[in-house]
Amino acid sequence: MTLILMGIATTLVGVLPTFETAGYFAPIALVVLRLIQGLAIGGEYGGAAVYVVEHAPANRRGFFTSFIQTTATVGFFLAIVVVLACRLSLGEVLFKQWGWRIPSSCHRF
Numbered sequence: 001m002t003l004i005l006m007g008i009a010t011t012l013v014g015v016l017p018t019f020e021t022a023g024y025f026a027p028i029a030l031v032v033l034r035l036i037q038g039l040a041i042g043g044e045y046g047g048a049a050v051y052v053v054e055h056a057p058a059n060r061r062g063f064f065t066s067f068i069q070t071t072a073t074v075g076f077f078l079a080i081v082v083v084l085a086c087r088l089s090l091g092e093v094l095f096k097q098w099g100w101r102i103p104s105s106c107h108r109f
Helices: 002-014 027-056 058-090 092-099 103-106
Strands: none
Touching: 002 027, 002 103, 027 058, 058 092, 058 103, 092 103
């Protein structure tokens, strides 16, 4: 369920209309979709922690579960690299017009 929620919400972020075409619907929809993404990742995180603790060796549980949080941070830094690459390759004007959708669509996928 968490993967479906994340996939649908992330895809819809990439196809949202602009404020100029949809008015206040666009930012409200963006906030709702980001909330759905947050709920999905919250459900996934708890399940991952329980799964890792149950399957890790008894004397290494803390070490194994630390990778869950570490990989989240690594993902954050990779997201910054994707945003930077999009901004540099598209230029400031195109990135502000529509290019921001590229990293937003890939975020947490």
